[in-house]
Amino acid sequence: MKRLITVVLLILACSAAATAADRDVDAVVNAIEQQYGMHHTNLPWIARAFIKPALWGTGAKLNMKLFEGQPLPASTSLQSIEEVTRKALDPSWRPFIQANSTRDHEKTVIYAKGDGKHMFLMIVAADREDTTVVKLKLDTSETRRWMDEPQEHAGHHGEARQEP
Numbered sequence: 001m002k003r004l005i006t007v008v009l010l011i012l013a014c015s016a017a018a019t020a021a022d023r024d025v026d027a028v029v030n031a032i033e034q035q036y037g038m039h040h041t042n043l044p045w046i047a048r049a050f051i052k053p054a055l056w057g058t059g060a061k062l063n064m065k066l067f068e069g070q071p072l073p074a075s076t077s078l079q080s081i082e083e084v085t086r087k088a089l090d091p092s093w094r095p096f097i098q099a100n101s102t103r104d105h106e107k108t109v110i111y112a113k114g115d116g117k118h119m120f121l122m123i124v125a126a127d128r129e130d131t132t133v134v135k136l137k138l139d140t141s142e143t144r145r146w147m148d149e150p151q152e153h154a155g156h157h158g159e160a161r162q163e164p
Contacts, residue, residue, distance in 0.1 A: 028089065043064045065133045065134075069130065092113045093120075094112055094113060108126075110123050
């Protein structure tokens with residue numbers, strides 16, 4: 001039992017260290033805090049403890065910051081979110097996807113960059129209740145394999161998902 005606790009604490013410490021060292025996420029979060037007067041929270045440790053094993057073997061890494069119960073002001077435009085995000089990131093990040101739902105008051109901005117071995121996505125998503133910043137690091141070869149054979153890789157733990 002003591003060994004299990006030690007292993008869990010080491011995993012969480014490594015996860016926290018990796019999160020703390022992510023300058024891109026920190027830059028976007030700080031820009032949102034300054035622009036909109038909000039304060040972020042980290043993903044709860046129990047959630048990180050479940051997400052990390054789910055990503056094992058995929059080559060993916062995830063860093064998430066939350067602004068729970070802190071929606072962006074209703075007057076905030078998609079262009080405003082895009083501008084704050086763009087200014088916070090270095091020029092190697094490129095706009096990838098922008099989505100705006102006036103009916104549901106949801107706004108999403110996704111930036112992407114790659115280094116040949118990895119693809120990185122920076123996602124800023126806001127709705128009526130929360131704002132979330134996510135950085136996803138994807139292994140290019142794993143992503144290519146998934147895109148080439150989505151049915152084979154989209155299942156749970158290697159099992160192909162059955163279509164109805």
